[in-house]
Amino acid sequence: MSWERAEEVAKPVLKCPLCGGTQFEQQKGRMDSRWGLTSHKLILKICQKCGLVLQFSAGRGIFDFD
Ligand SMILES: [Zn+2]
Numbered sequence: 431m432s433w434e435r436a437e438e439v440a441k442p443v444l445k446c447p448l449c450g451g452t453q454f455e456q457q458k459g460r461m462d463s464r465w466g467l468t469s470h471k472l473i474l475k476i477c478q479k480c481g482l483v484l485q486f487s488a489g490r491g492i493f494d495f496d
Pocket residue numbers: 446447448449450451477478479480481482
């Protein structure tokens with residue numbers, strides 16, 4: 431067991447569930463709810479390989495977007 435490998439496991443890498451690609455275009459957006467009471471900040475990750483769009487809620491995911 432190497433320490434480098436342990437660090438890789440600790441920091442998750444976003445992977446496309448469809449094609450397994452790891453290159454993503456990032457876009458930030460906002461989605462207002464239908465009732466206008468709350469709004470969610472969204473982060474969109476668009477797979478550069480197959481175009482699949484992944485949606486995340488900003489600030490809550492396990493991935494670091496900064
Ligand atoms: Zn993909």
